[in-house]
Amino acid sequence: MLQLITETADFLKSKTGLSPETGIILGTGLGGLVHEIAIEHSIEYKDIPNFPVSTVEGHSGRLIFGKLGGKNVVAMQGRFHFYEGYDMKQVTFPVRVMKYLGIKQLFVSNASGGVNPAFEVGDLMIITDHINLFPTNPLIGKNEAALGPRFPDMSDAYNLELIAKAEAIAQKNNINVQKGVYVGLSGPTFETPAEYKYIRIIGGDAVGMSTVPEVIVARHMGIPVFAMSIITDIGVEGRIEKVTHEEVQKVAQIAEKKMTLIMKELVASL
Ligand code: HPA
Secondary structure (H helix, E strand, O other): OHHHHHHHHHHHHHHHOOOOOEEEEEOOOOHHHHHHOEEEEEEEHHHOOOOOOOOOOOOOOEEEEEEEOOEEEEEEEOOOOHHHOOOHHHHHHHHHHHHHHOOOEEEEEEEEEEOOOOOOOOOEEEEEEEEEOOOOOOOOOOOOOOOOOOOOOOOOOOOHHHHHHHHHHHHHOOOOEEEEEEEEOOOOOOOOHHHHHHHHHOOOOEEEOOOHHHHHHHHHOOOOEEEEEEEEEEOOOOOOOOOOHHHHHHHHHHHHHHHHHHHHHHHHOO
């Protein structure tokens, strides 16, 4: 795998001549951050050697290189989900490549369902920890020692300093943020009421279909991670309504401005 990663990283370095300090996965709710980036290079995934091939016609996604808050960043516009049929190595390959482009931290966003009764639709949640309920783990298989250890520590998966900084930025800007545990599972079904209840009982505050694989791989390689979630629907007994992808997108778009501001200022503060 190392050879594929360096091949891809070398290709991107030769195309852009840039060495980004921060990697960003623009999940749901962070699409607008793209407009804040002074774009220097934009490369479609389909033109990047060894990148997974998109399953959705015409929506290949792209890797964006540019400046955000005066800092060099590389941002993934569009991520690969396990439920689309990619295997875990494909889902997490771009994170491996970003490491070899030189990133020093990874920022991630997503949309999720809130199972903490104190949460409301439209809330932002800083992820402080996760529970991996995906049926597999991206590190299963032969370990390449050059990439990271066989048994990576996960005691500080989400960087405490970045969390503290983000909280200070939120407070300064009068943005209310929740903190909590993100439970990642495969999807693509949303949860049944019994599943939401189970997720709460095991210690979750929110549930979604991404992020956990990318964070595991980032931590395998020693990259500090900061992640935020937009609560787009509520999975609490008595408050459960039908969830649709459209509703998730709509709520995410409304909360997006606040998340964008926090991420931008956090990058600028590094
Ligand atoms: N469950 C899983 N994934 C999600 C949800 C949810 O309720 N909302 C947004 N993504």
